[in-house]
Amino acid sequence: xSTSFDLSKPNRPIHVGVILVDSLSSNPFLQQAxxxxxxxxxxxxxxxxxxxxxxxxxxxxxxxxxHVKAHALDxxxxxxxxxxxxxRLSGNIxxxxxxxxxxxxxxxxxxxxxxxxxxxxxxxxxxxxRRSYETCSAFITVCGGFEVPFAAGLFDGKTVTCPxxxxxxxxxxxxxxxxxxxxWHRDGKLWTSGAVLNGxxxxxxxxxxxxxxxxxxxxxxxxxxxxxxxxxNYADAEFAL
Numbered sequence: 001x002s003t004s005f006d007l008s009k010p011n012r013p014i015h016v017g018v019i020l021v022d023s024l025s026s027n028p029f030l031q032q033a034x035x036x037x038x039x040x041x042x043x044x045x046x047x048x049x050x051x052x053x054x055x056x057x058x059x060x061x062x063x064x065x066x067h068v069k070a071h072a073l074d075x076x077x078x079x080x081x082x083x084x085x086x087x088r089l090s091g092n093i094x095x096x097x098x099x100x101x102x103x104x105x106x107x108x109x110x111x112x113x114x115x116x117x118x119x120x121x122x123x124x125x126x127x128x129x130r131r132s133y134e135t136c137s138a139f140i141t142v143c144g145g146f147e148v149p150f151a152a153g154l155f156d157g158k159t160v161t162c163p164x165x166x167x168x169x170x171x172x173x174x175x176x177x178x179x180x181x182x183x184w185h186r187d188g189k190l191w192t193s194g195a196v197l198n199g200x201x202x203x204x205x206x207x208x209x210x211x212x213x214x215x216x217x218x219x220x221x222x223x224x225x226x227x228x229x230x231x232x233n234y235a236d237a238e239f240a241l
Contacts, residue, residue, distance in 0.1 A: 007109075007138065008209075010073060010108075012074070013074035013076045014075050014108050015105050015109070016048050016049065016075060016076065016078065016109045016111070017077075017078040017079075017111070018045055018080065018113075019080050020079060020080065020087040020095070021037070021115055021121055021122075022081040022087055036115060037087065037088070037114070037115055038090050038113050038114040038144070039089045039090045039093060039113075041144075041196060042089075042113040044142060044199045044203040047204075048075060048077070048109065048203070048207065049077045050221050051071075051073045051075055051218065052074065053074060056068075056072035056217065064220060068216070069217070071216050077098075078098050079099070080097055080098070080099045080104045080107075080128075081101075082122060082124050082128070083100060084097050107135070108138070109136060109139075110138070111142070112129075112140070112141050112142070112148060113141075113142050113145040113199075114142070114145050114196075115144065117144070121152075125148065126148070126151060129152045129154070133190075136189065138189050139190050140191045140203075141162075141192045142196070142198070142202065143193065143194070143195045143196050143198070144166075146160065150170075150174060154190065155174060157177070158188075158190055159177070159179075159185060160178070160180070160185055160190065161182045161183075161185040161192050161194055163196075164194055181234065182194070182233055183233075184202035184205060186205075194234075203227070204222055204229060207221075208222070
């Protein structure tokens with residue numbers, strides 16, 4: 001990725017990639033169970049893809065004024081896994097990836113969501129995640145989507161968060177990483193979140209950081225979609241763990 005690329009003021013299309021893991025076990029049952037990615041985790045991609053000019057153009061001016069549409073970006077969304085074959089999401093959803101690891105362009109924004117507990121990524125998956133992290137401008141994990149990047153060594157020396165029930169175990173498993181109890185946390189280009197819908201808290205903060213502000217398209221979609229703005233430290237959570 002060119003060092004001249006500025007994610008907040010892109011001079012070319014932004015490549016957003018959702019990485020879906022899919023290495024296969026020799027056990028036929030595990031081949032089915034361990035390929036599922038949690039739908040609500042990766043749903044955060046909607047806010048990013050919604051910033052694309054082709055989406056903004058579909059809104060009537062009475063709903064989205066032209067001065068707001070003028071903030072639209074060129075966004076290309078990629079769905080990527082190792083094989084390029086059909087991926088499975090929760091809710092019995094089948095998804096045809098747009099790319100495999102051999103033909104995916106360098107990604108500017110990477111998103112990873114949770115898979116089944118105990119999923120063992122292949123070496124090819126770990127290498128692709130490492131390479132994507134090196135070349136991207138932002139790497140986002142939602143809920144259990146932290147597990148593969150952690151296994152790939154991306155969290156060494158970083159400050160991150162993850163779902164609250166996992167924090168105690170992860171502090172023991174990954175002492176080289178600082179684990180914080182927050183809905184989302186940013187350490188440079190690494191953005192991590194707590195469980196499931198905390199990804200919405202993260203993506204609101206992320207989009208606002210790069211393209212937000214009064215009168216922006218981000219502000220429009222955050223308002224239209226009622227994206228939450230909750231306490232970073234769970235002070236407003238309904239129960240404590």
